[in-house]
Amino acid sequence: MSDSPGLxxxxxxxxxxxxxxxxxxxxxxxxxxxxxxxxxxxxxALEAARRPSVIWLSFQECTxxxxxxxxxxxxxxxxxxxxxxxxxxxxxxxxxxxxxxxAARRQAMADNHGRYLVMADGSIPLGDPGYCxxxxxxxxxxxxxxxxxxxxxxxxxxCAAFGGLAAAEPNPTGxxxxxxxxxxxxVVNIPGCPPLPLAMTGVIAHFLAFGRLPExxxxxxxxxxxxxxxxxxxxxxxxxxxxxxxxxxxxxxARQGWCLFQLGCKGPxxxxxxxxxxWNGGTSFPIGSGHPCLGCSQPSFWDAGGFYRPLSRPAGLxxxxxxxxxxxxxxxxAVAASKRPSERQPVTLDDLETKS
Amino acid sequence: MSLLLWAKGPGxxxxxxxxxLGTAMRLAEILxxxxxxxxxxxxxxxxxxxxxxxxxxxxxxxxxxxxxxxVHAGGYVFHIGLLVVVIGxxxxxxxxxIGGRGLPAGLIDGVTxxxxxxxxxxxxxxxxxxxxxxxxxxxxxxxxxxxFLPLATGFLLVNRVLLPFxxxxxxxxxxxxVMLALLPFTKLVHAFTFxxxxxxxxxxxxxxxxxx
Numbered sequence: 071m072s073d074s075p076g077l078x079x080x081x082x083x084x085x086x087x088x089x090x091x092x093x094x095x096x097x098x099x100x101x102x103x104x105x106x107x108x109x110x111x112x113x114x115a116l117e118a119a120r121r122p123s124v125i126w127l128s129f130q131e132c133t134x135x136x137x138x139x140x141x142x143x144x145x146x147x148x149x150x151x152x153x154x155x156x157x158x159x160x161x162x163x164x165x166x167x168x169x170x171x172x173a174a175r176r177q178a179m180a181d182n183h184g185r186y187l188v189m190a191d192g193s194i195p196l197g198d199p200g201y202c203x204x205x206x207x208x209x210x211x212x213x214x215x216x217x218x219x220x221x222x223x224x225x226x227x228x229c230a231a232f233g234g235l236a237a238a239e240p241n242p243t244g245x246x247x248x249x250x251x252x253x254x255x256x257v258v259n260i261p262g263c264p265p266l267p268l269a270m271t272g273v274i275a276h277f278l279a280f281g282r283l284p285e286x287x288x289x290x291x292x293x294x295x296x297x298x299x300x301x302x303x304x305x306x307x308x309x310x311x312x313x314x315x316x317x318x319x320x321x322x323x324a325r326q327g328w329c330l331f332q333l334g335c336k337g338p339x340x341x342x343x344x345x346x347x348x349w350n351g352g353t354s355f356p357i358g359s360g361h362p363c364l365g366c367s368q369p370s371f372w373d374a375g376g377f378y379r380p381l382s383r384p385a386g387l388x389x390x391x392x393x394x395x396x397x398x399x400x401x402x403x404a405v406a407a408s409k410r411p412s413e414r415q416p417v418t419l420d421d422l423e424t425k426s
Numbered sequence: 427m428s429l430l431l432w433a434k435g436p437g438x439x440x441x442x443x444x445x446x447l448g449t450a451m452r453l454a455e456i457l458x459x460x461x462x463x464x465x466x467x468x469x470x471x472x473x474x475x476x477x478x479x480x481x482x483x484x485x486x487x488x489x490x491x492x493x494x495x496x497v498h499a500g501g502y503v504f505h506i507g508l509l510v511v512v513i514g515x516x517x518x519x520x521x522x523x524i525g526g527r528g529l530p531a532g533l534i535d536g537v538t539x540x541x542x543x544x545x546x547x548x549x550x551x552x553x554x555x556x557x558x559x560x561x562x563x564x565x566x567x568x569x570x571x572x573x574f575l576p577l578a579t580g581f582l583l584v585n586r587v588l589l590p591f592x593x594x595x596x597x598x599x600x601x602x603x604v605m606l607a608l609l610p611f612t613k614l615v616h617a618f619t620f621x622x623x624x625x626x627x628x629x630x631x632x633x634x635x636x637x638x
Contacts, residue, residue, distance in 0.1 A: 313515070
């Protein structure tokens with residue numbers, strides 16, 4: 071860890087009192103689904119924690135994940151947590167550039183070998199490395215070099231976790247997720263476009279407090295934030311159960327706040343905590359604002375059949391193909407019926423006796 | 427997601443093509459075959475009796491209900507329940523392109539359970555009766571399974587039992603697609619051919635001057 075003061079000192083420096091800190095720890099323990107008894111232990115561990123070095127690598131991405139973290143307009147839980155890390159390399163946020171920036175990355179790697187965290191957003195172009203190079207290195211080489219001495223890797227956003235937009239059909243760059251290229255190191259996926267800031271900072275807090283990553287699901291996502299579907303906690307769920315659906319964005323159902331399933335909501339197949347944590351300081355989330363969930367924290371959500379197409383509705387059959395099928399069937403049936411009677415095989419008494 | 431996407435896309439298209447092609451083929455074959463020429467002088471109207479018979483056979487023949495109440499009651503519950511579930515549930519209406527709210531999910535749940543219970547009773551009655559058991563083959567049990575699976579997976583899907591929503595939705599769609607694709611080629615084709623069978627039987631009886 072960096073030779074810097076602990077969190078308690080940092081918080082005091084930012085004018086945040088101990089009461090606020092303990093309130094924050096209780097909230098964090100709740101967010102991480104820890105038993106209440108662990109809240110004081112979490113506070114103690116975070117107070118004693120030293121700032122870990124974090125190297126943030128950006129590959130084929132849109133910077134939306136960084137925007138998600140940094141756009142809070144007042145001191146937030148996320149900012150408090152972020153003040154705990156020593157962000158030694160980040161294209162968007164660091165002042166240095168060019169050779170000086172790369173030198174800072176190598177210095178941080180050397181000083182904190184085996185202990186630093188790598189946070190990565192964006193996918194890696196394996197098909198043609200030329201689509202994304204940094205400091206004269208391909209994305210894959212930069213990732214491999216940086217991850218070699220890391221304690222853990224956190225893939226931030228759906229592009230890093232699953233390939234995201236760059237990997238959508240026809241995937242011109244041959245984009246792959248971070249986990250595809252990292253071996254021998256723990257990798258946490260925090261998908262979302264962008265992911266919830268609390269999910270990002272919660273994982274860091276867990277790592278700082280307990281020295282290990284939280285429990286993950288089969289897609290490498292922390293269960294505490296991705297354990298339930300949006301549908302499970304959706305405020306419009308009761309309307310789904312009653313069969314009350316908005317059919318368009320300006321009909322009576324939409325005005326009444328009915329379920330958005332038939333407008334393409336992917337809530338039932340999307341695991342994320344948006345419906346409980348919400349966005350903009352707990353103000354709302356897409357479904358709360360009248361828009362269907364796009365399913366952005368699921369793999370291949372760009373290619374999941376259309377944002378406004380209901381989950382259960384098949385792609386459909388064109389009228390031409392349907393008519394051709396009926397015509398071909400009718401023709402085949404007529405041909406079969408026009409066979410001469412001698413070619414048919416009537417059921418005989420022997421057949422019946424054999425069967426019985 | 428890939429299984430769900432396949433079920434919603436190519437899987438559905440394949441099932442729909444097989445369903446339309448097979449149904450058209452079976453109906454065309456039956457209509458083209460027609461009936462043998464009856465040279466006798468007609469003693470009644472064939473057409474009216476044909477139409478009447480299509481509907482009159484929805485009711486049991488006198489005395490039969492009392493002799494096998496389970497089969498008759500089960501048959502009604504199963505067929506009506508299946509119809510209610512298929513065209514009464516909101517998401518189904520959306521898939522079929524029909525407007526309307528649909529019935530409440532709780533009611534559909536109850537009807538689905540009742541329908542599955544009726545099907546189970548009918549299967550048990552078939553297995554217990556030596557005559558029915560003798561005349562039943564793989565086609566009969568297979569057709570039962572083809573109808574039961576969409577009901578069961580739909581119930582699990584709505585109530586989120588055993589599996590998460592996504593694989594259950596994929597399984598539900600696949601079970602419906604298998605049923606659709608095989609319907610024309612199994613005994614389930616009676617969903618369409620019952621009209622022709624009853625109509626022919628009614629017409630023959632009507633021509634002979636008998637009430638069917």
